[in-house]
Amino acid sequence: MSTLIDHAVAPDEARRGDRISTFLQRRGALVVLAAVLAVGGLTFDTFLTRENLGYLALQAAFPALVALGMTFVIITGGIDLSVGSVFALGGVLAAYASRWGLLPAFAVPLAVGAVIGAVHGVLITRFRLAPFIATLAGLLFARGLLLFLTDEGADTYLVPPGSAFLWWGQGRLLGLAVPTWIAVVLFAAGGLMLGRTGFGQRLFAIGGSESAATLMGLPVARTKVAVYVLSGVLASLAGTLAAAQAASGVTIVGVGAELDAIAAVVIGGTLLAGGSGSVLGTAAGVALLAVIQNLINHIPGLENSSIQTVVSGGFLVVVIVTQALLSRRRR
Numbered sequence: 001m002s003t004l005i006d007h008a009v010a011p012d013e014a015r016r017g018d019r020i021s022t023f024l025q026r027r028g029a030l031v032v033l034a035a036v037l038a039v040g041g042l043t044f045d046t047f048l049t050r051e052n053l054g055y056l057a058l059q060a061a062f063p064a065l066v067a068l069g070m071t072f073v074i075i076t077g078g079i080d081l082s083v084g085s086v087f088a089l090g091g092v093l094a095a096y097a098s099r100w101g102l103l104p105a106f107a108v109p110l111a112v113g114a115v116i117g118a119v120h121g122v123l124i125t126r127f128r129l130a131p132f133i134a135t136l137a138g139l140l141f142a143r144g145l146l147l148f149l150t151d152e153g154a155d156t157y158l159v160p161p162g163s164a165f166l167w168w169g170q171g172r173l174l175g176l177a178v179p180t181w182i183a184v185v186l187f188a189a190g191g192l193m194l195g196r197t198g199f200g201q202r203l204f205a206i207g208g209s210e211s212a213a214t215l216m217g218l219p220v221a222r223t224k225v226a227v228y229v230l231s232g233v234l235a236s237l238a239g240t241l242a243a244a245q246a247a248s249g250v251t252i253v254g255v256g257a258e259l260d261a262i263a264a265v266v267i268g269g270t271l272l273a274g275g276s277g278s279v280l281g282t283a284a285g286v287a288l289l290a291v292i293q294n295l296i297n298h299i300p301g302l303e304n305s306s307i308q309t310v311v312s313g314g315f316l317v318v319v320i321v322t323q324a325l326l327s328r329r330r331r
Helices: 002-043 050-075 083-100 102-125 131-149 164-170 178-196 198-208 210-215 220-246 257-267 279-297 307-330
Strands: none
Touching (some): 050 083, 050 198, 050 220, 050 257, 050 279, 083 102, 083 131, 083 220, 102 131, 102 164, 178 198, 178 220, 178 279, 198 220, 210 220, 257 279, 279 307
């Protein structure tokens, strides 16, 4: 009799363990974020102040947009190494074009980002280049174009004083900076797209098995091109808003932004192999990295220290190992 009971209970325990493993993989970053916020608030009096949280949200807005585009790419099983250079190029192009008004300041960098993303998509889908190689070439092209436009970084393009373009980086709505609101709106739209549209479902299908998606008749090539275009546009938009915030196009920004974006996406629970992920998880990953860096800045002697990079790398290793263990448990 006890043997029958044991056999009946075992499947329930296994299912409960699977649910816990799935929750930790998908929502673990949110749990850790809440814990870190609590520890920071108890440790530093100035951490949870309105001023510090507003500053933190503004600084996280730019990498968040880059990470949002990276989320879509990684869900399809790809990678985009060019986003850091596209971010910097977008900022320089926006600052340069702002002399002609608000519309060119946005249109020029976003168009260039879209073209670079489209080229990546075509190279990957039509010419069968590995995403790593195709986007690495895009990284070199965007950085080279940036250096050419700025005379090897010697020239800095300034946004004209009084330009309406500046409001998009320096303005505030309901107490929060405009770039923060833009990031919130685009993350909400991205979440709806992934969860509520056929396009979002195609991303998961392609990342799960591209060959199966092809046999199902899904437009794999067109969808992948669209994803890389979206990544290029969002990276360029982040650079554009950063230029509006700094009132200039700075050539040294964006270095390593692709690695930060990948780290945030993976920490948020998106699998590097593709087929699984969420916009909410990426938002938590971006926030977690930003909060940790902000906490480090509160420690005397560690302000702007490379220890931030060490901590981010350590977090990434822990998350990847944890994801592997949880995936193995579910199997």
